[in-house]
Amino acid sequence: MSYRGATFAALLDRARALTEDNALASVHAWKRDNPGCLAVGYMPVYAPRPLFEALGCLPVAIFGGGDALDIIRGDSYFQSYICHIPRSTVELGLGGQLDVLDGMVFPSICDVIRNLGGMWKMLFPQKYSSYLDLPQNFDPAVGGKFYAHELGRIARELAARGARPLEPEALRAAIVRENERRAVLDEVDKLRRAEPWRLRASEAYLVVRAGAAMPASEHTDFLRAVLAAARSRETRIVDNVRVVLTGSFCEQPPLDLIVALEKAGCDIVEDDFQLGLRMIDGPIDGADGDPLLALANAFLVRGRDTASRYIDKGEKGAALVARVRACEADGVLFGAASFCDPALLDEPMLEAALDAAKIPHTSFKFAENAGQFQVIREQAGAFSDAVKLWGASP
Numbered sequence: 001m002s003y004r005g006a007t008f009a010a011l012l013d014r015a016r017a018l019t020e021d022n023a024l025a026s027v028h029a030w031k032r033d034n035p036g037c038l039a040v041g042y043m044p045v046y047a048p049r050p051l052f053e054a055l056g057c058l059p060v061a062i063f064g065g066g067d068a069l070d071i072i073r074g075d076s077y078f079q080s081y082i083c084h085i086p087r088s089t090v091e092l093g094l095g096g097q098l099d100v101l102d103g104m105v106f107p108s109i110c111d112v113i114r115n116l117g118g119m120w121k122m123l124f125p126q127k128y129s130s131y132l133d134l135p136q137n138f139d140p141a142v143g144g145k146f147y148a149h150e151l152g153r154i155a156r157e158l159a160a161r162g163a164r165p166l167e168p169e170a171l172r173a174a175i176v177r178e179n180e181r182r183a184v185l186d187e188v189d190k191l192r193r194a195e196p197w198r199l200r201a202s203e204a205y206l207v208v209r210a211g212a213a214m215p216a217s218e219h220t221d222f223l224r225a226v227l228a229a230a231r232s233r234e235t236r237i238v239d240n241v242r243v244v245l246t247g248s249f250c251e252q253p254p255l256d257l258i259v260a261l262e263k264a265g266c267d268i269v270e271d272d273f274q275l276g277l278r279m280i281d282g283p284i285d286g287a288d289g290d291p292l293l294a295l296a297n298a299f300l301v302r303g304r305d306t307a308s309r310y311i312d313k314g315e316k317g318a319a320l321v322a323r324v325r326a327c328e329a330d331g332v333l334f335g336a337a338s339f340c341d342p343a344l345l346d347e348p349m350l351e352a353a354l355d356a357a358k359i360p361h362t363s364f365k366f367a368e369n370a371g372q373f374q375v376i377r378e379q380a381g382a383f384s385d386a387v388k389l390w391g392a393s394p
């Protein structure tokens with residue numbers, strides 16, 4: 001599909017349609033255009049998409065059902081005091097919306113995803129299902145080797161189900177395509193930081209999320225068209241405070257919540273929404289040597305510091321403070337999904353680092369299907385006013 005020359009509004013409409021498409025119509029279309037090829041879903045936060053593309057598969061990031069799905073059966077599989085995304089994912093699976101996927105991969109993020117992976121095997125025994133263990137040891141000779149072995153296992157298992165056998169050249173080519181996408185994502189972030197009114201956080205959210213089920217090269221073309229249209233669109237400068245939003249790396253907030261934060265006077269110039277597409281800082285160096293090891297080591301060496309990735313010798317909060325400084329933000333919003341253990345357990349340590357650096361912050365919790373944002377909007381409004389007036393949290 002060609003996006004060149006499309007208007008900003010048309011591109012945003014396309015992104016919104018893809019984001020709201022719980023039935024995965026675009027994945028059905030891709031499979032019709034690529035007969036015999038597999039579509040493989042994966043849960044947040046991060047899965048190595050180039051590996052799937054090298055196998056001729058379409059990687060599909062699954063973010064639950066959002067706010068448009070009624071949960072009827074999904075709730076009965078989980079206790080009440082956990083986050084929402086596993087319930088809506090089970091609901092989608094039981095409702096048949098994920099039937100187009102030939103398999104699902106469950107990266108090790110937390111106990112919830114681990115348990116979901118086990119349940120998936122029992123609920124859908126005919127489908128491919130795999131838990132992807134991520135390394136906790138950051139020595140490439142140990143953790144890198146382990147992770148490359150895990151990736152090789154998944155490649156062999158998918159090949160046994162009809163994917164192409166893994167060839168180093170195909171993986172190198174897929175890494176090049178992913179690096180191109182990554183470079184354009186950097187441009188998107190730069191534009192947001194320099195002129196947040198030209199590409200609002202809610203708009204950036206949609207155009208990045210549009211790539212959840214696109215091959216990397218198509219998403220790159222799409223984002224290039226978005227950048228061209230955003231740079232030339234008529235827009236109005238607004239006098240908001242600049243904030244970094246953190247904690248939303250897995251379950252996603254409703255889009256209307258992001259819009260409510262903007263209306264409350266916050267320009268979100270940096271975030272960890274759908275972090276997986278931006279998990280690796282900079283390009284993956286896959287030109288020489290074993291590309292599987294290159295993919296593994298990129299995660300070890302240049303993976304973003306986040307609650308979902310074990311931090312070995314680093315100091316909790318240091319990366320967040322550095323990001324706030326780098327994007328010249330005035331403060332931080334913690335926005336975590338309710339009952340999200342990784343985000344909420346990290347929060348006190350991150351707050352201590354921000355306090356030490358004298359960076360104002362405030363926090364709220366959400367669920368992907370929340371419909372009322374007035375309280376959060378008022379809280380964010382009070383925060384932005386206080387930062388503007390006094391440079392501090394209320």
Ligand code: SF4
Pocket residue numbers: 083084085086109110111112113250251308337339340341342343
């Ligand atoms: S929202 Fe948090 S607790 Fe829930 S599955 Fe994701 S990382 Fe785990």
